[in-house]
Amino acid sequence: MKTEVRMMKPVAMALSLMLLVSNAGAGERESLEQLRSTTVGLIEALVQEGILSKEKANELIRKAEAAKQAPAESNAQPVVAGVADATAQDGSVVRVQYVPEFVKQQLRADIEKDVMAKLNYHVESERLALPSWLDRISFEGDVRLRYEPDRFSERNLPEFQYGLNTGRQAMIANSTDDQNRYRVRARFGINAKLSDTFTAGIRMTTGHMDNPLSPNQSIEIRQAKLDWGLDRVFVTAKPYSWLTATAGRFANPFFSTDMVWDRSLAFDGAAVTFTPKLNDSVTGFGTIGAFPIDQVHKNSFNKAKDKWFMGAQAGLEWISPNKSSVKAGLALYDFKEVQGIRNNQDGVDTRYNASVMPWRQKGNNTFDVLQNGDASCGLVDLANGGQGYSGSGCGLASKFKVLNLTGQVDLATFDPVHVILQGDYARNIAFDRQEIYNRTGRLYDKETDAYQVKLTVGMPDVANRHDWQVFGAYKRIEADAVMDSFNDSDFNLGGTNAKGTILGGSYGLDKNTSFTARWYSTREVSGLPLSIDVFLFDLTARF
Structure with missing residues (x-):
């Protein structure tokens, strides 16, 4: 009935x-x-x-x-x-x-x-x-095509000379020959709503499997297939509107810029974020997390310790009735056991070889942990135009504990056009010249500060046809201000000990399809001359 x-x-x-x-x-x-x-x-x-x-x-x-x-x-x-x-x-x-x-x-x-x-x-x-579980699944992804001309100044020295008795910039595969690179990036992710509290996700991406930063891969017929690996795998719990906890491999949970963390870097470990609403206009935020970098297999022949870091951040965000906002956060990133440890001078001892960072770009002060007289710390030439390598004997001279202040002002008075001003300052407060001398036998100048300012005018996100955005920035990163393993891989082709300008813009060709052009013009902060101009032309399609 x-x-x-x-x-x-x-x-x-x-x-x-x-x-x-x-x-x-x-x-x-x-x-x-x-x-x-x-x-x-x-x-x-x-x-x-x-x-x-x-x-x-x-x-x-x-x-x-x-x-x-x-x-x-x-x-x-x-x-x-x-x-x-x-x-x-x-x-x-x-x-x-x-x-x-x-x-x-x-x-x-x-x-x-x-x-x-x-x-x-x-x-x-x-x-x-259809089956009910399909209602809880969502997909995301993008494809990016890139043309990248890299131009090197005539004032640069040949690449092998940067590692000779400098303790710095030993990881330069090319410093004199201009190159044109054709690169692609593809990403595809699946997110699942498991319940009102739990979600999970995975994401695949292109890129070399030994590079934690760049998902870009050079294309050429010689490479019959592109590498494709798992870049995200995580479970997130949100028991309250103001509390989120994530574990696995996931996106950067901190309010930050690429001066400290590359935009494509995945964070392994666990993080908890708090976003209490203080009143109708002001929201607080805080994040704490622990992240392993390199889990060393210790035994009688390997006495190096696991490398990892802890991060903590607190800040406030104010949003006006017209959607303008001001946001600021103070973070401390405490890196554990990332400094190199020298082996004994008998020429046989290898117990602390694993104290070397497994992945670096260039710029941080280093020393030879192998005690074999190779001051260049194992200079190698990378295939496919890579910027980093696993240096067999190149240990970091300084310890790292980075204090990072980040701020942003977003003026929405002319919405949909926004005027966004960002500022960033970082200092490595763990640098100790005497401690470094006792451990390495070498003296290094204290170069521990970094900052950048960036101005963006246009739509905050170029997602639709005729959306646009222009931006300009200035950045200065001293040698040991931040870890060169994790910061922007495009500016100065990665690493620290660099300063320069960034200019660019984006335009929406259609819905979810945009074109972006950027120019990085950089040179060294100190030491041997190194000037690089990097141009990036990107066609990005999102789905």
Whole structure:
């Protein structure tokens, strides 16, 4: 009986709409005829899904056709109608019947809601839709094509000379020969809503498997296939609106810029973020986390310790009624066991070889942990234009504990055009010249400060056709201000001991398709001359 009642509701609506068409005046007939056509289609769909029999459907349509052909002067009242009087040329009164627009809109909404819900089920209430787990799955991804001309100054020395007795910049694969690189990046991710509290996700990306920073890969026929690896795998819990906890390999949880962390770097470990709302305009935020860098397999021949870091950040964000905002955060990143440890001088001891960072770019002060007289710390030439390498004997001279202050002002007065000013300052407060001398036998200058300022004008996100954005920045990073393993891999082709400007812009070619051009012009802060101009031309399609 309940099933029959549920069936009659959409049927009654459909019949009422068809009767409206038959009783409408000429001014309404065209639009109602369109509505009648839709209603007939819905009746046929009800038949196909077993909700309505073919005989009952034919009977409904016959009744509607009969009503349509009834005389216009019939005294029958419409199901839903209004009546207005008008005077004809002969002075007689003509009654014009009409259906208010709001009634038609309400009827359409009711039919769509009720009938579409019914179509999800058989008469026996069996599910007709796709498996329910598909409702909890979402996909994301993008494809980026890049043309990258790299230009090196004539003032630069040959690459091998940068490692000779400098303790710095030993990881330069090319410093004199201009190059043009054609590169691609592809990413594809799947996110699942497990419950109201838990979500999980994975993401695949291109890129060399020994490079934690850049997902870019040079394309050439010689490389028959591109590398494709798992870049994200995480579980997130959000038990309260103000509390989020994530574990696995996931995106950067800190409010920061690429001066400290490359935009593509994945964080391995666990992090908890708090976002308490202090009032209608001000929200606090805080993040704490622990992240392993290199888990060393210790034994009697390997005495190096695991490398990891802890991070903590606190800050405030103010949002005005017109969506302008001010945000600032102070963070401390405490790196453990990343400094190199010298082996004994017998030429055989290798117990502390693993104290060397497994991945570096260039710029941090270093020393030779192998005690074999190789001051260049194992200079190598990388294939495919890479900027980093696993230096077999090149240990970091300084310890690292980075204090980082980040701020942003976003003016939305001219929305959708925004004016965004960002500032960033970092200092390595763990640098101790005497401690470094005791451990390495070498003296190093204290170069531990970094800062950048960036101005952006345009849409905050270039996502639609004709969206645009222009930006300019200045950045200065001293040798031991931040770890050269993790910061921006494009500026100065990666690493520290560099200063320079960044100019660029983005334009939306279509929805989810944009073009971006950037120019990085850099040179050394101190030491041997090294000037590099990097141009990036990116075509990005998101889905």
